[in-house]
Amino acid sequence: MANPTFAANPEATRPSQAFRVPPSSSTLSIDAHLDYRTGQYVILWLDVQRIFEDVHYVKQGSSVVSLMSDQNFRELQPPRIPYRPGVVFDVVLRDPVHESLPEKQIDPSFVDTKVLQGLETGNDTSADRVLNDLQSTLRHLPECLTSIRDLLQVLAEDMHALSDQFCDTTAAKPRVEPMDFPEIRDLVFQNLDRKDFVTCARLNKAWRSWTASMIWESVDICGTRRLNPSVSALQHNGHLVKSFEMYT
Structure with missing residues (x-):
């Protein structure tokens, strides 16, 4: 058109x-x-x-x-x-x-x-x-809604239970690092010197605790003040010191 x-x-x-x-x-x-x-x-x-x-x-x-x-x-x-x-x-x-x-x-x-x-x-x-059929349907509507609500409640509980089971099976486990084993640390430390230990101690608390005994095992004091450890550091780590030498 x-x-x-x-x-x-x-x-x-x-x-x-x-x-x-x-x-x-x-x-x-x-x-x-x-x-x-x-x-x-x-x-x-x-x-x-x-x-x-x-x-x-x-x-x-x-x-x-x-x-x-x-x-x-x-x-x-x-x-x-x-x-x-x-x-x-x-x-x-x-x-x-x-x-x-x-x-x-x-x-x-x-x-x-x-x-x-x-x-x-x-x-x-x-x-x-038609009106009678509609009225009959409306009379049963509350019962249908109640059944639907109950069914949804059951489904919600089942989903919650499945979610809990899934979370239990997929929960993150503590991660184990190779350096957590003393035997491996000993093998690594055999190849490090005191300067390496100081560098490792700056990485984090774990490395600082592992290397503290090696760093403070022997303390040398010389005439150059800036090269000597501080008094507070000596007080904090004094229990680790096994030998102490002074140079002029």
Whole structure:
């Protein structure tokens, strides 16, 4: 179908759709709006609701006019119905007896035609059957929700137990380093001199404790003060000193 040709200002010359409430033959017109994305005129459902406060749905002849939807069958926003030139839409108002039914427009693909006819003619046997089924379902809904809640609780407890088991089996174990073994340390220390021990002592507390006895085993004091250990260091490590020599 070829796209319609619009004036420079299509909103200024937009058409209108005629509506009536049967059995009355008098009509009211509602201005259409141009959907610039599709190039089609549409009637906003909100405009219909402003004019017909109790509108339930509209139809053309015996066919219900559905709200427009996208390719994924989601209703377009804001809700709208297609504009159909030269057609008078019949407005079906809500019946107070069935006001518990959804206020949105009824889609004929989801509602039995006999139900619609019952709502329009007052022969509401089919509609009552649907309402009774709905009420029966709603009565059992709390029980279903309770069962679902209990099931979720059981699943949550099972997941918690599995999580605890997984954490127990994957808990990090203390890491053992080769230098934690005295035999290996002795083999390494055999190849180090006092200067190496001093360097190792600066790495961390563990190395400082391992090398302290080798560093302070023998202490030499000379005439150059800056080369001698401090008094506080001697006091702290004096118990490790085995030989003490002084040079001038």
